[in-house]
Amino acid sequence: MGFTDLRSDFPQEAYAMAKELRIGMLGCGFMGKAHSNAWSQVGHFFDREHRPVLKAIYGRKEDMDKLEPFARRWGYESIETDWRKVIERDDVDLIDVCVPNHMHHDCVIAAAEAGKIIVCEKPLAMNAAEAEEMVAAVEKAGVPNMVSFNYRRVPAISLAKQIIDEGRIGRPFHYRATYNQDYTISTKVPQGGLALWRLDAKVAGSGVTGDLLAHSIDTAEWLNGPIQKVTAYTETFVKERVHAETGKVEKVDIDDACMFLAVFQNGSLGTFESTRYARGRKNYNTLEVNGENGAVFFDLEDPHILQYFRYADPDTGKKIEDHLTGWQRIHVTNAEHPYMKNWWVPGCTIGYEHTFINSFADFLASLEGGPKFQPDMRSALRTQRVCDAVLQSAKQGRWVEIPA
Numbered sequence: 288m289g290f291t292d293l294r295s296d297f298p299q300e301a302y303a304m305a306k307e308l309r310i311g312m313l314g315c316g317f318m319g320k321a322h323s324n325a326w327s328q329v330g331h332f333f334d335r336e337h338r339p340v341l342k343a344i345y346g347r348k349e350d351m352d353k354l355e356p357f358a359r360r361w362g363y364e365s366i367e368t369d370w371r372k373v374i375e376r377d378d379v380d381l382i383d384v385c386v387p388n389h390m391h392h393d394c395v396i397a398a399a400e401a402g403k404i405i406v407c408e409k410p411l412a413m414n415a416a417e418a419e420e421m422v423a424a425v426e427k428a429g430v431p432n433m434v435s436f437n438y439r440r441v442p443a444i445s446l447a448k449q450i451i452d453e454g455r456i457g458r459p460f461h462y463r464a465t466y467n468q469d470y471t472i473s474t475k476v477p478q479g480g481l482a483l484w485r486l487d488a489k490v491a492g493s494g495v496t497g498d499l500l501a502h503s504i505d506t507a508e509w510l511n512g513p514i515q516k517v518t519a520y521t522e523t524f525v526k527e528r529v530h531a532e533t534g535k536v537e538k539v540d541i542d543d544a545c546m547f548l549a550v551f552q553n554g555s556l557g558t559f560e561s562t563r564y565a566r567g568r569k570n571y572n573t574l575e576v577n578g579e580n581g582a583v584f585f586d587l588e589d590p591h592i593l594q595y596f597r598y599a600d601p602d603t604g605k606k607i608e609d610h611l612t613g614w615q616r617i618h619v620t621n622a623e624h625p626y627m628k629n630w631w632v633p634g635c636t637i638g639y640e641h642t643f644i645n646s647f648a649d650f651l652a653s654l655e656g657g658p659k660f661q662p663d664m665r666s667a668l669r670t671q672r673v674c675d676a677v678l679q680s681a682k683q684g685r686w687v688e689i690p691a
Contacts, residue, residue, distance in 0.1 A: 305330070305338035307380075308651070311373040311403075313394055314385030315346040315357040316481055318408050322383050322435070323361040325643035332629045333648035336655045342379050345370040345386075350481055370394060374401050384408060387484045388492050392417040395664075399424040405432040406650070410501040410674065411667040413492035415690075418671040422664045433650045433660045434667035436505040438572070440645035442637070443593040444506065445625035446617065447576070447583045450593075451510055454601040456578030462511045462549075462557040466499040466572045467565035471525070471543065478539060480531030486541055487530070494541030495561040496521070496674050499572075503559055505662060505670045506574060512553050514673050516688045519547035521681040524564055547677050580604070584614075591636040593617045 310326055312319055326339040344363040346354030351368070358366050367373045370390070374382055374397050382398040384391055384407040391412050398405050405425060411434055412418040425432045438444055450456065470476070471486065478486035485491045485498050508514060521542035530537045543564055549557035565571065572587035580599040586592070596614050599606050620636055622628040626645045630637050653660040662670075676687040 305336055307340045308337040308404075308654075309340050309342040309378055309380045310383055311342055311376065311379035311381065312344040312363070312383045312385060313370050313373060313390075314387075314408075315344060315350065315354050316385065318385040318435075319344070319357070320361075321640060321643050322385055322406070322408075323363075324640055325647045326383075327361065328640075329644050329647045329651065332644065333651070335648065335651040337651050339647075340364075343367055343373050343376060345373045353481065371397060374398050374403060380404055381406065387490045388413055388497065389490045392421055395421045396424040399428040399430055399432075402428060402430060404430055404654070405664075406435060406647075407432070407664065407667075408435050409505070409667065409670075410492070410497040411664060411671050413497075415668065415671045415675045418664070418668045422668050425664050431650075431654055431660075432664050433646070433653075434662050434664055435643070435646060436502060436662050436667070436670075437642040437646050438502055438506055438587070439509055439662070440626065440642045440649070441585075441587070441590055442625045442627055442645075443585055443590060443617075443619040444510075444574075446593050446619055447574075447585060448510055449625065450581075450583055450595060451576065451578075455581050455595075455597070456576060456583065457580030457599065457601065457604075459511055459551075459553060459555040459576055459578045461577040462507055462551065462555055462574070464503040464507060464557070464559045464574045466495070466503050466561040467568040468499070468563045468570060469566050469568055471563040472566060474525050474528070476528065477531040478528040478537065478541075479533075483531060486528065486539065488540035491541060493674065493678060494521075494523075494543055494545070495563060496542055496545050496677055499561045500545060500547075500559060500677065501670055501674055502572065503561065503574070504673045505667070507549075507557060507559075508669065508673075509662075510574070511551055511555060511557075511576060513551065513669070514549045514557065514689055515552045516686050517547050517549045517673065517676050517680055518686045519545060519677040519680040521545045521678070542678070542681070545677065545681065547680065590638070591619055593619055 341363045343365045345367045348368045381404040384394045522544045524543045544562035546560045575584040582596040584594040621633045650660045680687040
Protein backbone atom coordinates (compact mmCIF):
# COMPACT_ATOMS: atom_id res chain seq x y z
CA MET A 288 0.00 0.00 0.00
CA GLY A 289 1.37 3.42 -0.97
CA PHE A 290 1.91 6.17 1.59
CA THR A 291 0.72 9.72 0.97
CA ASP A 292 2.40 12.47 2.99
CA LEU A 293 -0.33 14.97 3.86
CA ARG A 294 1.77 17.15 6.12
CA SER A 295 2.06 19.91 3.53
CA ASP A 296 -1.72 20.30 3.69
CA PHE A 297 -1.88 20.56 7.48
CA PRO A 298 -2.90 23.92 8.86
CA GLN A 299 -0.10 23.57 11.45
CA GLU A 300 2.46 24.60 8.83
CA ALA A 301 0.58 27.79 8.06
CA TYR A 302 0.24 28.35 11.79
CA ALA A 303 3.97 27.89 12.30
CA MET A 304 4.68 30.50 9.63
CA ALA A 305 2.28 33.03 11.13
CA LYS A 306 3.68 36.25 12.56
CA GLU A 307 4.92 35.76 16.09
CA LEU A 308 3.24 37.75 18.85
CA ARG A 309 5.66 37.51 21.73
CA ILE A 310 3.89 37.53 25.10
CA GLY A 311 5.28 38.92 28.34
CA MET A 312 3.06 37.69 31.19
CA LEU A 313 2.98 39.57 34.47
CA GLY A 314 1.66 37.22 37.15
CA CYS A 315 1.59 33.48 37.80
CA GLY A 316 -1.66 33.12 39.74
CA PHE A 317 -5.19 32.14 38.78
CA MET A 318 -5.52 34.68 35.97
CA GLY A 319 -1.99 34.05 34.75
CA LYS A 320 -3.02 30.44 34.31
CA ALA A 321 -6.25 31.32 32.48
CA HIS A 322 -4.45 33.73 30.14
CA SER A 323 -1.48 31.41 29.50
CA ASN A 324 -3.86 28.65 28.48
CA ALA A 325 -5.78 31.01 26.19
CA TRP A 326 -2.65 32.23 24.40
CA SER A 327 -1.54 28.61 23.98
CA GLN A 328 -4.88 27.45 22.57
CA VAL A 329 -6.26 30.33 20.50
CA GLY A 330 -4.39 29.41 17.31
CA HIS A 331 -5.66 25.85 17.47
CA PHE A 332 -9.28 26.92 17.14
CA PHE A 333 -9.29 30.30 15.38
CA ASP A 334 -7.52 31.19 12.14
CA ARG A 335 -5.42 34.26 12.89
CA GLU A 336 -2.38 35.86 11.32
CA HIS A 337 -0.52 36.01 14.63
CA ARG A 338 0.97 33.10 16.55
CA PRO A 339 1.31 33.81 20.28
CA VAL A 340 4.66 32.82 21.77
CA LEU A 341 5.04 32.66 25.56
CA LYS A 342 8.30 34.56 25.84
CA ALA A 343 8.69 35.68 29.46
CA ILE A 344 6.81 35.56 32.73
CA TYR A 345 7.18 37.71 35.83
CA GLY A 346 6.65 36.65 39.42
CA ARG A 347 7.95 37.81 42.77
CA LYS A 348 11.17 36.35 44.17
CA GLU A 349 9.25 35.14 47.21
CA ASP A 350 6.93 33.18 44.91
CA MET A 351 9.75 31.41 43.05
CA ASP A 352 8.53 28.01 44.25
CA LYS A 353 5.37 28.61 42.23
CA LEU A 354 6.87 30.69 39.41
CA GLU A 355 9.42 28.15 38.17
CA PRO A 356 7.02 25.19 37.83
CA PHE A 357 4.41 27.53 36.34
CA ALA A 358 6.86 28.65 33.64
CA ARG A 359 7.84 25.05 32.86
CA ARG A 360 4.24 23.86 32.72
CA TRP A 361 3.14 26.51 30.24
CA GLY A 362 6.35 26.65 28.22
CA TYR A 363 7.60 30.16 28.95
CA GLU A 364 11.08 30.67 27.57
CA SER A 365 12.32 32.75 30.50
CA ILE A 366 11.55 34.06 33.98
CA GLU A 367 11.88 37.58 35.38
CA THR A 368 11.49 38.71 39.00
CA ASP A 369 11.31 42.40 38.03
CA TRP A 370 8.23 43.27 35.99
CA ARG A 371 9.99 46.30 34.53
CA LYS A 372 12.53 44.05 32.82
CA VAL A 373 9.77 42.19 31.01
CA ILE A 374 8.43 45.47 29.65
CA GLU A 375 11.90 46.67 28.64
CA ARG A 376 12.68 43.56 26.60
CA ASP A 377 12.93 43.99 22.83
CA ASP A 378 11.74 40.42 22.29
CA VAL A 379 8.33 41.07 23.89
CA ASP A 380 5.50 42.59 21.84
CA LEU A 381 2.55 42.29 24.23
CA ILE A 382 2.32 42.77 27.98
CA ASP A 383 -0.42 40.78 29.72
CA VAL A 384 -1.14 42.28 33.15
CA CYS A 385 -2.37 39.57 35.53
CA VAL A 386 -0.81 40.88 38.72
CA PRO A 387 -2.90 42.12 41.68
CA ASN A 388 -4.89 45.32 41.22
CA HIS A 389 -2.51 47.68 43.02
CA MET A 390 0.13 47.03 40.32
CA HIS A 391 -2.07 47.59 37.26
CA HIS A 392 -1.53 51.36 37.09
CA ASP A 393 2.28 51.35 37.00
CA CYS A 394 2.53 48.28 34.78
CA VAL A 395 0.11 49.61 32.16
CA ILE A 396 1.66 53.07 32.02
CA ALA A 397 5.18 51.65 31.69
CA ALA A 398 4.03 49.25 28.96
CA ALA A 399 2.28 52.05 27.07
CA GLU A 400 5.39 54.25 27.24
CA ALA A 401 7.39 51.33 25.86
CA GLY A 402 4.97 51.01 22.94
CA LYS A 403 3.73 47.54 23.87
CA ILE A 404 0.35 46.05 23.06
CA ILE A 405 -1.47 45.67 26.39
CA VAL A 406 -3.92 43.18 27.86
CA CYS A 407 -5.09 43.95 31.41
CA GLU A 408 -7.16 41.94 33.83
CA LYS A 409 -10.19 43.50 35.52
CA PRO A 410 -10.85 45.68 37.36
CA LEU A 411 -8.75 48.13 35.38
CA ALA A 412 -7.40 49.92 38.47
CA MET A 413 -7.78 50.57 42.19
CA ASN A 414 -10.04 53.55 41.43
CA ALA A 415 -11.18 55.83 38.63
CA ALA A 416 -8.37 58.35 39.20
CA GLU A 417 -5.79 55.66 38.45
CA ALA A 418 -7.84 54.38 35.52
CA GLU A 419 -7.99 57.85 33.95
CA GLU A 420 -4.19 58.07 33.98
CA MET A 421 -3.92 54.63 32.42
CA VAL A 422 -6.37 55.52 29.65
CA ALA A 423 -4.49 58.75 28.96
CA ALA A 424 -1.23 56.80 28.68
CA VAL A 425 -2.46 54.14 26.25
CA GLU A 426 -4.28 56.70 24.09
CA LYS A 427 -1.24 58.99 23.99
CA ALA A 428 0.93 56.05 22.97
CA GLY A 429 -1.67 54.78 20.50
CA VAL A 430 -1.15 51.18 21.57
CA PRO A 431 -3.83 48.50 21.09
CA ASN A 432 -5.31 47.46 24.40
CA MET A 433 -8.02 45.33 25.95
CA VAL A 434 -9.43 44.63 29.41
CA SER A 435 -10.39 41.05 30.20
CA PHE A 436 -14.07 41.22 31.02
CA ASN A 437 -14.29 37.69 29.68
CA TYR A 438 -17.97 37.06 30.38
CA ARG A 439 -18.94 39.05 27.29
CA ARG A 440 -17.45 36.11 25.39
CA VAL A 441 -19.62 33.44 27.01
CA PRO A 442 -21.58 32.31 23.92
CA ALA A 443 -24.91 32.38 25.80
CA ILE A 444 -24.32 35.97 26.97
CA SER A 445 -23.27 36.97 23.46
CA LEU A 446 -26.51 35.40 22.22
CA ALA A 447 -28.44 37.43 24.80
CA LYS A 448 -26.77 40.55 23.36
CA GLN A 449 -27.85 39.49 19.86
CA ILE A 450 -31.45 38.89 20.97
CA ILE A 451 -31.62 42.30 22.68
CA ASP A 452 -30.05 44.10 19.72
CA GLU A 453 -32.55 42.44 17.40
CA GLY A 454 -35.32 44.08 19.39
CA ARG A 455 -36.76 40.80 20.62
CA ILE A 456 -37.35 41.92 24.20
CA GLY A 457 -38.50 45.40 23.23
CA ARG A 458 -38.39 48.27 25.68
CA PRO A 459 -36.44 47.13 28.78
CA PHE A 460 -37.97 47.65 32.20
CA HIS A 461 -35.73 45.74 34.60
CA TYR A 462 -32.17 44.48 34.79
CA ARG A 463 -31.16 42.29 37.72
CA ALA A 464 -27.79 40.74 38.45
CA THR A 465 -26.28 38.58 41.17
CA TYR A 466 -22.71 37.41 41.66
CA ASN A 467 -22.47 35.24 44.76
CA GLN A 468 -19.76 32.99 46.20
CA ASP A 469 -19.06 31.43 49.59
CA TYR A 470 -15.31 30.90 49.95
CA THR A 471 -14.58 33.49 52.67
CA ILE A 472 -17.22 32.56 55.26
CA SER A 473 -14.74 30.92 57.64
CA THR A 474 -12.99 33.30 60.03
CA LYS A 475 -9.89 31.13 59.58
CA VAL A 476 -9.45 32.28 55.97
CA PRO A 477 -6.53 34.75 55.98
CA GLN A 478 -6.19 37.93 53.97
CA GLY A 479 -3.29 38.76 51.69
CA GLY A 480 -0.64 36.68 49.97
CA LEU A 481 -0.55 35.17 46.49
CA ALA A 482 -3.86 33.30 46.91
CA LEU A 483 -5.99 35.71 48.96
CA TRP A 484 -4.80 39.20 48.05
CA ARG A 485 -8.38 39.97 47.02
CA LEU A 486 -9.23 40.25 50.74
CA ASP A 487 -6.51 42.87 51.32
CA ALA A 488 -7.80 46.37 50.54
CA LYS A 489 -4.27 47.75 50.10
CA VAL A 490 -3.76 45.33 47.21
CA ALA A 491 -7.29 44.83 45.82
CA GLY A 492 -8.75 48.32 46.29
CA SER A 493 -12.17 46.94 47.17
CA GLY A 494 -13.87 43.62 47.81
CA VAL A 495 -16.78 42.16 45.87
CA THR A 496 -17.47 45.51 44.19
CA GLY A 497 -14.23 45.53 42.20
CA ASP A 498 -13.79 41.78 41.98
CA LEU A 499 -17.28 40.51 41.13
CA LEU A 500 -19.66 43.41 40.55
CA ALA A 501 -17.22 44.93 38.05
CA HIS A 502 -18.09 41.95 35.83
CA SER A 503 -21.81 42.45 36.43
CA ILE A 504 -21.59 46.17 35.68
CA ASP A 505 -19.61 45.67 32.47
CA THR A 506 -22.07 43.07 31.23
CA ALA A 507 -25.08 45.19 32.25
CA GLU A 508 -23.90 48.27 30.39
CA TRP A 509 -22.99 46.16 27.35
CA LEU A 510 -26.48 44.64 27.25
CA ASN A 511 -28.63 47.50 28.56
CA GLY A 512 -26.70 50.74 28.12
CA PRO A 513 -25.15 53.18 30.59
CA ILE A 514 -26.06 53.33 34.27
CA GLN A 515 -27.09 56.85 35.27
CA LYS A 516 -27.11 56.71 39.08
CA VAL A 517 -26.79 54.26 41.97
CA THR A 518 -27.54 53.86 45.66
CA ALA A 519 -25.68 51.17 47.57
CA TYR A 520 -25.01 49.40 50.87
CA THR A 521 -21.96 47.31 51.75
CA GLU A 522 -21.07 45.07 54.68
CA THR A 523 -17.92 43.52 56.07
CA PHE A 524 -18.98 40.47 58.08
CA VAL A 525 -15.57 39.46 59.41
CA LYS A 526 -13.88 42.56 60.74
CA GLU A 527 -10.40 41.12 61.36
CA ARG A 528 -8.32 38.37 59.76
CA VAL A 529 -4.78 37.08 60.06
CA HIS A 530 -2.61 38.45 57.26
CA ALA A 531 -0.98 35.65 55.28
CA GLU A 532 2.31 37.51 54.91
CA THR A 533 2.74 39.19 58.30
CA GLY A 534 1.05 36.59 60.49
CA LYS A 535 -0.64 39.43 62.40
CA VAL A 536 -4.35 39.95 62.97
CA GLU A 537 -5.30 43.00 60.90
CA LYS A 538 -8.47 44.95 60.16
CA VAL A 539 -10.42 43.89 57.07
CA ASP A 540 -11.23 46.91 54.91
CA ILE A 541 -12.79 45.29 51.86
CA ASP A 542 -16.54 44.88 51.29
CA ASP A 543 -17.62 41.27 51.85
CA ALA A 544 -21.06 42.00 50.38
CA CYS A 545 -22.62 44.76 48.33
CA MET A 546 -26.11 45.46 47.05
CA PHE A 547 -27.14 48.44 44.97
CA LEU A 548 -30.02 49.86 43.01
CA ALA A 549 -29.42 51.48 39.64
CA VAL A 550 -31.26 53.65 37.15
CA PHE A 551 -30.18 53.20 33.54
CA GLN A 552 -30.17 56.00 30.98
CA ASN A 553 -32.87 54.14 29.02
CA GLY A 554 -35.19 54.47 32.04
CA SER A 555 -35.00 50.84 33.17
CA LEU A 556 -34.31 49.92 36.78
CA GLY A 557 -31.51 47.67 38.00
CA THR A 558 -30.80 45.59 41.08
CA PHE A 559 -27.32 44.22 41.76
CA GLU A 560 -26.19 41.91 44.56
CA SER A 561 -22.82 40.35 45.32
CA THR A 562 -21.41 38.49 48.31
CA ARG A 563 -18.80 35.93 49.25
CA TYR A 564 -21.08 34.72 52.07
CA ALA A 565 -23.80 32.93 50.08
CA ARG A 566 -23.38 29.41 51.45
CA GLY A 567 -23.72 26.90 48.64
CA ARG A 568 -23.05 29.39 45.83
CA LYS A 569 -19.66 28.89 44.19
CA ASN A 570 -19.74 31.21 41.17
CA TYR A 571 -23.40 32.17 40.92
CA ASN A 572 -23.24 34.90 38.29
CA THR A 573 -26.73 35.58 36.91
CA LEU A 574 -28.44 38.23 34.84
CA GLU A 575 -32.03 38.82 33.77
CA VAL A 576 -33.46 41.47 31.48
CA ASN A 577 -37.25 41.95 31.39
CA GLY A 578 -38.71 43.88 28.48
CA GLU A 579 -42.07 44.70 26.97
CA ASN A 580 -41.91 41.90 24.40
CA GLY A 581 -39.66 39.34 26.04
CA ALA A 582 -36.96 38.50 28.55
CA VAL A 583 -33.62 36.71 28.87
CA PHE A 584 -32.00 34.95 31.85
CA PHE A 585 -28.49 33.51 32.26
CA ASP A 586 -26.70 31.63 35.04
CA LEU A 587 -22.93 31.06 34.81
CA GLU A 588 -23.27 27.83 36.79
CA ASP A 589 -25.29 26.55 33.79
CA PRO A 590 -23.23 28.37 31.14
CA HIS A 591 -24.35 26.62 27.97
CA ILE A 592 -28.01 27.59 28.52
CA LEU A 593 -29.74 30.88 27.73
CA GLN A 594 -33.34 31.15 28.86
CA TYR A 595 -35.53 33.25 26.57
CA PHE A 596 -39.15 34.30 27.07
CA ARG A 597 -40.93 35.34 23.88
CA TYR A 598 -44.11 37.33 24.38
CA ALA A 599 -44.59 39.36 21.19
CA ASP A 600 -43.25 39.43 17.66
CA PRO A 601 -40.54 42.12 17.45
CA ASP A 602 -41.61 43.23 13.97
CA THR A 603 -45.37 43.47 14.46
CA GLY A 604 -45.64 43.81 18.23
CA LYS A 605 -48.42 41.23 18.08
CA LYS A 606 -48.60 38.78 20.97
CA ILE A 607 -47.70 35.22 20.01
CA GLU A 608 -50.19 32.40 20.47
CA ASP A 609 -51.04 31.76 24.11
CA HIS A 610 -50.08 28.11 23.99
CA LEU A 611 -46.55 28.99 22.79
CA THR A 612 -45.70 31.45 25.56
CA GLY A 613 -43.27 30.39 28.26
CA TRP A 614 -39.58 30.24 28.96
CA GLN A 615 -37.51 28.28 26.46
CA ARG A 616 -34.04 26.91 27.22
CA ILE A 617 -31.69 27.50 24.30
CA HIS A 618 -28.80 25.03 24.28
CA VAL A 619 -26.09 27.37 22.97
CA THR A 620 -23.88 24.87 21.13
CA ASN A 621 -24.93 25.17 17.48
CA ALA A 622 -22.64 26.57 14.81
CA GLU A 623 -24.94 29.56 14.30
CA HIS A 624 -24.49 30.57 17.94
CA PRO A 625 -21.71 33.05 18.83
CA TYR A 626 -18.21 31.50 18.70
CA MET A 627 -19.48 27.91 18.59
CA LYS A 628 -18.53 27.20 14.98
CA ASN A 629 -14.91 27.27 16.15
CA TRP A 630 -15.44 24.58 18.77
CA TRP A 631 -17.20 21.23 18.77
CA VAL A 632 -20.25 19.61 17.19
CA PRO A 633 -23.73 20.69 18.34
CA GLY A 634 -24.56 19.44 21.80
CA CYS A 635 -20.96 19.58 23.06
CA THR A 636 -20.41 22.38 25.55
CA ILE A 637 -17.46 24.63 26.28
CA GLY A 638 -16.37 26.01 29.65
CA TYR A 639 -14.87 28.86 31.64
CA GLU A 640 -11.42 28.72 30.03
CA HIS A 641 -12.89 29.11 26.56
CA THR A 642 -14.18 32.61 27.33
CA PHE A 643 -10.57 33.80 27.48
CA ILE A 644 -9.73 32.03 24.22
CA ASN A 645 -12.73 33.67 22.55
CA SER A 646 -11.59 37.03 23.93
CA PHE A 647 -8.05 36.68 22.61
CA ALA A 648 -9.35 35.50 19.25
CA ASP A 649 -11.37 38.71 18.94
CA PHE A 650 -8.43 40.80 20.13
CA LEU A 651 -6.07 39.22 17.60
CA ALA A 652 -8.66 39.85 14.88
CA SER A 653 -8.72 43.54 15.88
CA LEU A 654 -4.93 43.67 15.44
CA GLU A 655 -5.38 42.21 11.96
CA GLY A 656 -7.86 44.77 10.63
CA GLY A 657 -11.01 43.36 12.20
CA PRO A 658 -13.54 45.21 14.38
CA LYS A 659 -12.15 47.27 17.24
CA PHE A 660 -11.99 45.20 20.40
CA GLN A 661 -14.30 46.00 23.28
CA PRO A 662 -13.99 46.52 26.14
CA ASP A 663 -10.80 48.54 25.81
CA MET A 664 -9.42 50.61 28.67
CA ARG A 665 -11.68 53.56 27.98
CA SER A 666 -14.71 51.28 28.27
CA ALA A 667 -13.27 49.76 31.45
CA LEU A 668 -12.82 53.27 32.86
CA ARG A 669 -16.58 53.62 32.62
CA THR A 670 -17.03 50.46 34.72
CA GLN A 671 -14.48 51.78 37.22
CA ARG A 672 -16.49 54.99 37.60
CA VAL A 673 -19.62 53.00 38.37
CA CYS A 674 -17.72 50.93 40.96
CA ASP A 675 -16.41 54.11 42.59
CA ALA A 676 -19.92 55.57 42.66
CA VAL A 677 -21.25 52.40 44.31
CA LEU A 678 -18.63 52.57 47.06
CA GLN A 679 -19.18 56.33 47.49
CA SER A 680 -22.92 55.80 47.81
CA ALA A 681 -22.45 53.06 50.41
CA LYS A 682 -20.18 55.33 52.41
CA GLN A 683 -22.40 58.43 52.19
CA GLY A 684 -25.82 56.77 52.21
CA ARG A 685 -27.22 58.61 49.18
CA TRP A 686 -27.82 58.37 45.45
CA VAL A 687 -24.68 59.09 43.36
CA GLU A 688 -24.71 60.15 39.71
CA ILE A 689 -22.25 58.45 37.37
CA PRO A 690 -19.87 60.90 35.64
CA ALA A 691 -20.17 60.91 31.86
